[in-house]
Amino acid sequence: ILIENKNLNQYNPLHYTSTLAEVIKNDFDVILFAHTYQARDWIPRLSARLDIPFISDCIDVKNNGNSISYTRQSYQGKLNNDIEAQSKVLCSIQSGCFKADNIKNGNANIETIQINTDNTPNTINAEEKFKEQQGGVDLSAAEVIVSVGRGIGKEENLPIAQELKEIINAELGSSRPIVDYGWLPHDCQIGSSGQVVNPKLYFAVGISGAIQHQVGMKGSDCIMAINKDQNAPIFEIADYAIVADLLEVIPKLIEKIKNN
Numbered sequence: 328i329l330i331e332n333k334n335l336n337q338y339n340p341l342h343y344t345s346t347l348a349e350v351i352k353n354d355f356d357v358i359l360f361a362h363t364y365q366a367r368d369w370i371p372r373l374s375a376r377l378d379i380p381f382i383s384d385c386i387d388v389k390n391n392g393n394s395i396s397y398t399r400q401s402y403q404g405k406l407n408n409d410i411e412a413q414s415k416v417l418c419s420i421q422s423g424c425f426k427a428d429n430i431k432n433g434n435a436n437i438e439t440i441q442i443n444t445d446n447t448p449n450t451i452n453a454e455e456k457f458k459e460q461q462g463g464v465d466l467s468a469a470e471v472i473v474s475v476g477r478g479i480g481k482e483e484n485l486p487i488a489q490e491l492k493e494i495i496n497a498e499l500g501s502s503r504p505i506v507d508y509g510w511l512p513h514d515c516q517i518g519s520s521g522q523v524v525n526p527k528l529y530f531a532v533g534i535s536g537a538i539q540h541q542v543g544m545k546g547s548d549c550i551m552a553i554n555k556d557q558n559a560p561i562f563e564i565a566d567y568a569i570v571a572d573l574l575e576v577i578p579k580l581i582e583k584i585k586n587n
């Protein structure tokens with residue numbers, strides 16, 4: 328269904344909600360949305376308006392024959408919960424959860440409908456769109472990345488990762504907390520609200536592997552991870568797992584590489 332409504336040209340949660348509420352009249356099992364910042368803003372509003380549950384931030388959808396279940400993560404990605412819906416639902420899917428490799432071309436009839444939401448009250452008005460800072464490091468072209476997570480402990484420990492990065496000729500990346508602490512610039516952040524990378528080697532250092540981080544790096548050819556928690560989710564996608572304290576392992580690794 329292609330909706331034509333001039334009020335949708337610029338994002339506004341009220342017009343988006345009014346439009347979809349108008350369109351969603353037919354019978355359906357699920358309506359899927361991409362789990363974007365905008366979706367998180369307006370789908371809960373739509374859910375309340377239509378009294379249809381919203382299952383957000385899903386990483387999988389399974390068809391069980393007579394029911395559909397939706398997988399969400401909790402406890403920093405350590406637990407996957409399958410939610411079986413008894414009714415129709417709205418569902419948002421995290422980016423990068425399905426591979427596009429085996430995608431098949433298809434056709435659908437496009438029905439164009441006109442919706443007028445001029446009567447929607449303008450109680451929310453968008454300001455100028457946020458623009459990411461320009462001119463930073465483009466990690467998407469990097470072949471080797473050493474990426475630092477909260478496991479590094481404190482800013483004073485960063486040079487350990489920086490030295491490893493230098494010695495293996497890599498770029499430096501990070502998880503979001505490191506950027507939030509102000510230890511590295513936002514250009515370094517990898518994940519759903521940072522850069523998406525696919526290097527030959529991704530070296531995750533003290534990163535738990537939350538889904539928001541994984542979506543930015545799981546396309547890497549080879550993933551090597553150091554984490555002292557053997558149950559850390561990063562190990563589920565890692566090719567090489569080092570279960571150890573990074574502060575002990577990295578200096579030894581650097582020494583070994585230097586001596587070779």
Ligand code: FAD
Binds near residue numbers: 475553
């Ligand atoms: P933690 O989850 O705290 O993990 C630290 C890990 O270090 C743990 O596994 C621990 O076992 C290990 N560790 C601790 N000490 C040591 C040691 N001495 N040696 C070895 N291992 C050690 N996150 C991103 O990264 N990128 C994003 O773009 C992003 N976008 C987000 C968007 C939204 C809307 C939201 C809600 C969250 C987003 N996040 C993002 C945050 C994400 O959910 C996680 O909180 C974050 O990725 C966790 O970072 P971390 O792995 O460094 O920290």
